[in-house]
Amino acid sequence: xxxxxxxxxxxxxxxxxVNFLVIQPLKGKTxxxxxxxxxxxxxxxxxxxxxxxxxxxxxxxxxxxxxxLSGSDYSRLTIEGLTRSRKLKDIMFQAIGPSLNIDDMIIxxxxxxxxxxxxxxxxxxxxxxxxxxxxxxxxxWNGSGYALYRQPSNRISFVRAIMNxxxxxxGYLSIQLDQEYLKRSTSGIPDSKVYILDPENQLxxxxxxxxxxxxxxxxxxxxxxxxxxxxxxxxxVAYYKSAETDWTTYVVTSKSFVLGPVNSVxxxxxxxxxSLILFSFVYIYFSTKxxxxxxxxxxxxxxxxxxxxxxxxxxxxxxxxxxxQLNEAFQELLERLQESIDREKLALHEExxxxxxxxxxxxxxxFFHNVLYLISIASQEGKNSLVSDMCKHLSDSLRYIVSSxxxxxxxxxxxxxxxxxxxxxxxxxxxxxxxxxxxxxxFDLIQLPRLVIQPFVENCIEHAFKCTDPPWKIQVKVKVYNxxxxxxxxxxxxxxxxxxxxxxxxxxxxxxxGVYQLQHNTSGIGNMGIVNTVNRLKLxxxxxxFFNIYNHSEEGKGATIQLIASMSKEFY
Numbered sequence: 388x389x390x391x392x393x394x395x396x397x398x399x400x401x402x403x404x405v406n407f408l409v410i411q412p413l414k415g416k417t418x419x420x421x422x423x424x425x426x427x428x429x430x431x432x433x434x435x436x437x438x439x440x441x442x443x444x445x446x447x448x449x450x451x452x453x454x455x456l457s458g459s460d461y462s463r464l465t466i467e468g469l470t471r472s473r474k475l476k477d478i479m480f481q482a483i484g485p486s487l488n489i490d491d492m493i494i495x496x497x498x499x500x501x502x503x504x505x506x507x508x509x510x511x512x513x514x515x516x517x518x519x520x521x522x523x524x525x526x527x528w529n530g531s532g533y534a535l536y537r538q539p540s541n542r543i544s545f546v547r548a549i550m551n552x553x554x555x556x557x558g559y560l561s562i563q564l565d566q567e568y569l570k571r572s573t574s575g576i577p578d579s580k581v582y583i584l585d586p587e588n589q590l591x592x593x594x595x596x597x598x599x600x601x602x603x604x605x606x607x608x609x610x611x612x613x614x615x616x617x618x619x620x621x622x623x624v625a626y627y628k629s630a631e632t633d634w635t636t637y638v639v640t641s642k643s644f645v646l647g648p649v650n651s652v653x654x655x656x657x658x659x660x661x662s663l664i665l666f667s668f669v670y671i672y673f674s675t676k677x678x679x680x681x682x683x684x685x686x687x688x689x690x691x692x693x694x695x696x697x698x699x700x701x702x703x704x705x706x707x708x709x710x711x712q713l714n715e716a717f718q719e720l721l722e723r724l725q726e727s728i729d730r731e732k733l734a735l736h737e738e739x740x741x742x743x744x745x746x747x748x749x750x751x752x753x754f755f756h757n758v759l760y761l762i763s764i765a766s767q768e769g770k771n772s773l774v775s776d777m778c779k780h781l782s783d784s785l786r787y788i789v790s791s792x793x794x795x796x797x798x799x800x801x802x803x804x805x806x807x808x809x810x811x812x813x814x815x816x817x818x819x820x821x822x823x824x825x826x827x828x829x830f831d832l833i834q835l836p837r838l839v840i841q842p843f844v845e846n847c848i849e850h851a852f853k854c855t856d857p858p859w860k861i862q863v864k865v866k867v868y869n870x871x872x873x874x875x876x877x878x879x880x881x882x883x884x885x886x887x888x889x890x891x892x893x894x895x896x897x898x899x900x901g902v903y904q905l906q907h908n909t910s911g912i913g914n915m916g917i918v919n920t921v922n923r924l925k926l927x928x929x930x931x932x933f934f935n936i937y938n939h940s941e942e943g944k945g946a947t948i949q950l951i952a953s954m955s956k957e958f959y
Contacts, residue, residue, distance in 0.1 A: 398660055405656045413652060417645050418615050421579075421625035421638055426613065428581060429629045429636040431572045436632055439489065439545040439562045440533060445482040446560055447549060452478060456496065456549060456557035472503040479505045490542075490563035494549070497558055508563070512538055515559055518546060535585075535632055542566065543591065566592070579640040582606075586633045606637055617642065681710045685717065692721065758784070758808075761815050773814055780807045788837065795927065798833035798865065798872070802826070805841045805863065812848055819857035820848075825865045833872050833954060836923045843876045843948050846917065851880025851946065870954050879945040882938035891936060894918050895925075917948075928952045 446452060455471050462468050479492050483505065492505040499515035518536045528534035533547040545562040569592040573581035576594065582603070583591040590603055597603065606624065607616060613627040621642045628635045758781050765773045787796075787804045802824050809822050822844075844861060852859040862877045883891075895918055921934050933951040 397664060398657070401656065401660045405652065409652060409656075414646065418623070418625075421623060421640060421645070422613060422615055422627065424576060424579070425581075425625045425627040425636045425638045428572055428576075428583070428638070429627045429634070432569070432583070432634065432636075433629055433631050435488070435564075435568060435572070436535070436545065439564070440547075442482055442489075442492075443533065443545070443547040443560050443562065446478060447547075449478050449482070452494075452549060453551055453557050456494075456502075460496065475503040476505060479503075488565055488568055490565050492563070493561045495559040495561065497556065499559070502558065510540065510542070511563065512544075512561075515546070515561060518544075519559075522546075535634075536561075537585065537589065543569070570594075576638065578644045579638050582637045582639070584635050584637070591634055604637075604639065606635075681714075685710070685714060689717070755785075758811050761811060765814060777811050777814055780811050783807050784811075794837075795834045796837055798830040798835055798874075799826075801835050801837070801840050802830065802863065802865075804838075805844055808841050808844065809861070816857075816859070819859055820861070821858050822861040822863075824863040827865070827867075829867050830865060833867070834927075836927055839920055839924060839950075840874065840876065842920045843917070847876070847878040847880060851878045851882075853881060855880045855944070867954070871951060872954055874950040876948045877945060882944065882946045883936070888936055888938070891917055892934075895921050895934060924950065924952070 455474055475494050491508050491511055493511055494502045495515045496502055499519050501513050504511055522528045525534040536544045536546050543564045547560045548556050549558045549560050550556040573592050573594040581594040585591055615625040618624050623640050623642055623645045625638045626635055762774060762777050784804060784807045806824060813820050847861050860879045864875045866873045924932050931953045935949040937947060939945045
């Protein structure tokens with residue numbers, strides 16, 4: 388009876404302790420986490436809006452925008468209008484960069500008429516007049532020159548006035564916000580519903596779409612910018628109003644879910660204290676030495692295991708047979724795992740070498756065919772000294788191609804091989820062909836697969852100059868900066884046909900780790916040149932390679948191929 392009385396006293400003291408030092412702080416922490424969740428969602432939207440603000444600032448920082456918008460009011464169907472639209476699209480492309488987290492970008496004139504759009508979705512508003520009529524009532528528009536505008540289609544736009552440092556307005560820039568991004572900001576919160584409302588209490592986005600006939604919940608109007616309250620449906624509602632967008636984020640969570648952990652702690656605590664007081668002390672004293680310490684050591688060893696550290700040996704001493712067997716099984720598992728990793732690494736390395744060799748072998752036969760054809764022509768014309776020089780160049784090229792084709796070479800060696808090729812080709816074109824190749828000692832540090840530059844040069848010879856009067860020029864420029872290298876192969880030829888550039892880039896994009904089904908590709912030398920070469924570079928550099936191809940804008944003459952990659956030596 389005395390022991391039972393003492394047990395009840397201990398239990399009562401424990402409940403008081405849990406209520407004041409565990410349950411109440413836990414309840415406050417849960418409510419605080421709800422407010423932080425609402426603030427986090429709002430901050431994500433603020434960051435997204437700030438990104439659009441910075442994007443618009445990059446557009447305004449380009450002085451060409453002002454000169455293009457200050458010209459005559461050309462029709463979009465005239466040459467002048469189309470030229471202005473294209474230049475504005477180029478400016479927008481340079482400002483947006485490779486990542487696109489918006490639906491579209493549109494530039495309007497002072498009257499609100501559309502001039503140019505980056506993508507040109509059919510659902511874009513063709514006029515900004517409705518917004519301009521009500522822009523005077525928007526605080527941010529009058530103060531900072533930008534505003535968030537809800538279109539009749541319920542899409543949200545970031546609108547900014549295009550004006551210079553003197554405050555002169557030339558037009559307006561509208562960024563169509565990504566609706567899916569707004570929705571993603573509200574998702575990912577379990578057992579809660581998130582709503583984002585504008586100052587007119589219109590729904591911007593929500594974690595779950597409202598069903599037909601379903602009404603938006605009614606929220607209590609408060610003067611505070613953030614807080615939490617209990618609504619009529621016994622739900623906790625945390626809200627946070629953004630000072631930048633004036634949007635209010637509401638996080639609605641059921642009271643049972645909010646207080647569920649609190650009640651669980653209360654009931655479980657009673658059961659645990661009642662049982663542990665009776666059994667824990669004796670059990671812990673006799674079991675810890677034989678069980679917990681060896682398991683803890685084994686656990687620490689497991690946590691230390693990583694990809695390059697598979698040879699750990701546990702030094703756990705125990706008399707427990709089960710723990711000894713567990714330790715032996717763990718050591719055996721590590722050994723088998725290490726063997727599997729070694730086999731996988733070796734197989735992957737051999738596979739990459741085989742792929743690279745196969746792709747390179749597809750280019751070499753074509754090269755031999757063209758050069759031997761040129762030598763046969765020179766031989767028929769009786770140019771013996773020329774044939775001798777061409778054979779020497781061909782011999783150097785053959786030695787370069789067949790020597791360890793799966794091994795990488797320096798950029799200096801690749802450029803030297805390209806010079807041999809151009810020397811051979813120039814015997815056929817004489818003074819009509821002019822070429823220039825950069826040279827620098829730092830090129831020895833750049834590693835490439837064999838036959839990378841020469842196929843692009845050969846593509847120029849075979850296709851670029853068919854309808855262009857000589858002299859025909861080919862330039863190979865190399866730049867090294869900030870741990871990157873960049874190669875540009877330029878020509879003054881005909882350029883690529885409309886749609887061909889997109890076709891080539893689509894073929895490269897659809898390649899799998901640089902391996903493309905070349906029989907379906909019709910661009911480049913022998914149905915392989917450009918895509919084949921880029922694929923071999925992708926095998927070497929993977930996601931650290933940037934490839935671009937475009938026609939020159941000046942007079943429509945010539946094209947440029949760009950290769951940019953890291954100088955890191957970790958190829959595979």
